[in-house]
Amino acid sequence: MQWLDAITLERLDRSGKTIVRHDGGQILLIAADGAIFAVDNRCPHEGYPLAEGALDGCTLTCHWHHWKFDLASGRTLVGEDRLRHYPVRVRDGQVQIDLTPPDRNASRRRILDDLETALRTRRQGRILREAARYLAAGGDHLDLVRHAVAWAHERLEDGTTHAIAVTPDWLALAARPETTPAERLVALGEILGHIADDAFGQGLHPFADDADxxxxxxxxxxxxxxxxxxxxxxxxxxxxxxxxxxxxxxxxxxxxxxxxxxxxxxxxxxxxxxxxxxxxxxxxxxxxxxxxxxxxxxxxxxxxREDLLPEFATYQTVLDAWGRARTDTPALAGASLRGKSVRRVLPIVAGWGARHPPEQIFEALVGEAAWMMLHANASLFDRTDVAPAQSVNWLDFTHAITFAEAGWRVAGETPALWPSILLQLACFIGRNAGFVDAAADASAHGQDDDRASLDRQYRAVFDHGRDRFIISAHVVKTLCAADAMATILPAQAHTLTAALNRFVAAPMKGRHALRAARQALDLIGPGANRIALI
Missing domain, CATH: 1.20.272 (Zinc Finger, Delta Prime; domain 3)
Structure with a gap:
């Protein structure tokens, strides 16, 4: 026990409350309903001084957002976070406060319980605060991620999501030596908040038990x-x-x-x-x-299974014929794929497979994918009069880059998978071909120093300003993948960096309200137009 003489009982009886300053912090000491209570003076929500609040019996109200705390039970009545309470006693006319630090193991267990509540309710502010408290209690930041994944995994009905896929990239960014403590907390908040967002509103979808x-x-x-x-x-x-x-x-x-x-x-x-x-x-x-x-x-x-859709239906046939020479195959150049559909792109790439090493084909495809992202016709992304299959957006272009980075790593371990990787990368190129403006002036997005440009993007990503986790996740994943590809394929570094710059700077709608409404009307049929009579 570390008892601190705070104030005489006589003075506290006269004033009703006082602030005790100790070791850079403030403790609010209150006499109420014949008892004495000591709590942190800063509201656990946003730090407003509770000494400025109102006391009704044993209920203390913070006026900033009307959070209420029961001093007798220690419960938060209105609001979310716990308010820290300190043991109090009176000895020889002195009110004493026990400043013994709480047991760190017990604190971390309690914080993890509170984190689950924050995840379940998708309260991003509280998620950040609980993560900060856990770190302050000496916890390992990876424990927070492990706990969130364990909590969420049976709540994700379709399995892995972008929340999981972006987590290693956020952790890698947090581990960079130049990353500040606040930026590391941003990374944790993005990971935990995205997991909570994907799991929100879902029931449990248990995995099979294994009796033996x-x-x-x-x-x-x-x-x-x-x-x-x-x-x-x-x-x-x-x-x-x-x-x-x-x-x-x-x-x-x-x-x-x-x-x-x-x-x-x-x-x-x-x-x-x-x-x-x-x-x-x-x-x-x-x-x-x-x-x-x-x-x-x-x-x-x-x-x-996109290979069962008409647009990609020739994929398996072309894959089965990989490596067979074709007399009509153009020279190996990404530009020869421009403006061509998936059905036309696939046999060209397969024809290249009979004449060129896969690494050369890969470089041509990555270069073309980056060029397409740099020249994407963003004016088509926000159209409201398109069918769902034509609702293409920036993310469709980024996937070619992140897929390429994954494919390169896989092919290094299992070269037999090169044909699948190259043809699937070709599917992205054919799919996005109709949403490119080849004549667009993209010079403004290039930088004289590609490395410096990438480093600026790394510094900026912690204050990305995106209102949806799915967008910030793609910014981070594309940044990391583009950097990796620029290192592996230095001849494509400038195009990759310029394409990344354009994507990161592009405005993106949070929701497409009118498009979704029109697509719903088209799906339901003419009778749905009666909605106009409501």
Whole structure:
């Protein structure tokens, strides 16, 4: 116990309250209803001095946002965060306050409980405050991420989301030596807030129980078959058996990537999610692997199959014919793909496969994807009179860059996957071809020094100002992927950097209200026009 003589009982009885300053902080001492209470003078919401508040019996009200605290029970009656209370006693006419620091382990456990409440209610301000409190109590910032993933994983009905995929990039940015404490808290807040946003309003979607886990053994072929047949329970049981076979997440990456690339799935997200999930497990450690792998398995099984859509229907046929020479294949140059549909782009890229190393084809495709993002016709993105399939936006262009970075890493481990990676990258190029303005003047987005330009983007990302997590996530993921690609492909660095600059500077609508309403009317049919009579 560290008892501090604060004030005489006689003086406190006369004044009713006083502020005790100690070690840079302020404690509010209050006499109310025959008892004495000591609490932090700063409201736990935004720091307004509680000494300026109102006391009604044992209820203390902060006038800044009308939060109310029950001094007797210690509960927050209106508001969210806990108000710290201090033990008080009277000895020889002196009111004493116990300043013994709280047990850090107990504090961290309580803060994690409070963080769950903040995640469940999607209160971004409180998420930041609880994260800051956890760090102040000596907690590891990675524990906050592990806890949030464990809390959310059965609430994400379709498995992995961008909230998970961007987490390793935010953590990498937080770990940069030049990152300030406030910026590190930004990174944590973006991670935790995005997870909460994706899980908000969802019920629980439990994963299969494994009554006899030791009866299962890791079998890569059976795992791929379970993904292909959409047998989630079998795939979950198999992935849980991998650690018992001595396999770490890095060991699983090739087979997970193969599952992700078996089809043109989820517009390339499947591969991006796979690589980022393994990266995150590497950062969090094996203790965080189980929920992340379960989420990835679910997302692989539930991924949309774009190769079954008419636009991409020739993908599998062209893949099967990879490496066969064609006499009509133009010279290897990204510009030869401009203005061409997916059906026309795929055979050209496959024809290149018969004549050129995959690394050369990859560079041409990445360069073209960056050029397309630099010349994207943003005037088409906000149209309100388009069908859902034509509702293209900036994110469709960024996915080609983030997919390329994931594909490069996979191909380095498993060269046999090059044809799938290159053709899927070609799908992005053909898909986005109709939303490009080749004549647009993009010179304003280039910089004399590409490295300096990227460094400016890194410094600016902590104050991105985006109103939706999905947008800030794409800013961060595209920044990290473009930087990686610029290092790997220095000849494309200038185009990649200029495209990134344009994307980051572009205004983006938070919602497309009129477009969504028109699409709803078109879907429901003529009868829906009766809405005009309401």
């Amino acid at each position: 886990p030791k009866s299962r053994s890791w079998n890569p072929a059976a795992f791929l078959d379970a993904i292909e047949t959409e047998n989630e329970a079998a795939a979950i049981h198999l992935i849980r058996a991998a650690p018992r076979a001595g396999l770490a997440a890095d060991d699983l990456r090739p087979i997970l990537a193969r599952a992700a690339l078996n089809h043109y799935a989820d517009f390339g997200h499947s591969l991006i999610y796979t690589i980022k999930t393994v990266d995150l497990i590497d950062t969090l450690g094996p203790g965080g692997a189980a929920p992340l792998l379960a989420l990835l398995v679910r997302s692989l099984i539930r991924a949309t």
